[in-house]
Amino acid sequence: MIGVIQRVSEASVRIDGEITGRIGPGLLVLVCAEQGDTEVQADKFLAKLLKLRIFSDAQGKMNHSVQDLDGQGTLGGLLLVSQFTLAANLQGGNRPSFTQAAAPADGRRLYDYLVLQARATHPQVQTGQFAADMQVALINDGPVTIPMRIAPAPSP
Structure with missing residues (x-):
């Protein structure tokens, strides 16, 4: 599973x-399931996402997660948007392959599963719509943008 956070x-x-989804301070997550991904990768992806310490503490260091924002009086939102183009392969020329x-x-x-699990564990989860033509607007704070990949376990 690939994400851009x-x-x-x-x-x-x-x-x-x-508007189908809107958050204030929090994480916009573009997410793509890859071939071979299962619920195991989605669970690992969500666990890492919720604990990722990329919000500033009182000293300005990135020590807080989106979950920690809730304890600071600010509800940290998650906006989960499916985006299969994250799986693009550009090695064969100028037209991306999405195989x-x-x-x-x-x-x-897997996207629906991720959303369901996120809603079960985090108080504010908004979404896009799978396979829809979406317009995403954001104000990137920092900017802080982090790619993340949770790969399937190798075959025995």
């Missing part, structure tokens, strides 16, 4: 001109 002051997703992305049915299943 952006610490934001605010972010939103629009589909057909209508490493999970098949649409698997991608949807």
Whole structure:
């Protein structure tokens, strides 16, 4: 599973001109399931995401996670947006290949699973819509942008 994590002051997703997800301070996460990914990768991805210490403490050091923001009087939001293009392979020329992305049915299943698990463990989770044409707006705080990959376990 691949993700691009952006610490934001605010972010939103629009589909057909209508806002479908919006957060204030928190994390905008673009996420892509790859071939071979299972719920195991989604669980590891979410666990790492929720504990990732990229928010500043009183001394300005990145020591707080999105979960820690809730304890500081600010509810840290998660905005999860599916984006299969994160699996792009550019080695064959100028047109990206997306063959490493999970098949649409698997991608949807794993994205829905990730969202369900996130909502069960975090108080504020907003989303885009799988396979929709979305417009994502954000104010990147820092800027802080971090790529993350949780690879499937190697086959025995």
